[in-house]
Amino acid sequence: xxxxxxxxxxxxxxxxxxxxxxxxxxxxxxxxxxxxxxxxxxxxxxxxxxxxxxxxxxxxxxxxxxxxxxxxxxxxxxxxxxxx
Numbered sequence: 878x879x880x881x882x883x884x885x886x887x888x889x890x891x892x893x894x895x896x897x898x899x900x901x902x903x904x905x906x907x908x909x910x911x912x913x914x915x916x917x918x919x920x921x922x923x924x925x926x927x928x929x930x931x932x933x934x935x936x937x938x939x940x941x942x943x944x945x946x947x948x949x950x951x952x953x954x955x956x957x958x959x960x961x
Contacts, residue, residue, distance in 0.1 A: 882908070931955045 884890050897907055934955055938947045 884893070893904060893907060896911070897904065900907065902910065935947055935952060938951065
């Protein structure tokens with residue numbers, strides 16, 4: 878479903894016009910580009926957060942009082958939970 882975007886916030890309109898200066902882009906193209914870049918940044922953050930959680934869990938398991946080794950199967954199982 879296509880919907881028109883009507884910008885009524887003067888600051889947003891000003892920022893968009895400033896961004897457009899010298900780019901040769903239309904407002905639609907600029908918004909598409911900026912949104913695409915924002916979505917990509919968010920995906921990277923989510924992937925990094927997932928990897929950080931896996932590494933944290935591995936570290937927690939590796940540093941417990943028992944000092945038991947982390948098995949390859951355990952690491953694989955943790956990583957599988959973050960795969961897309």
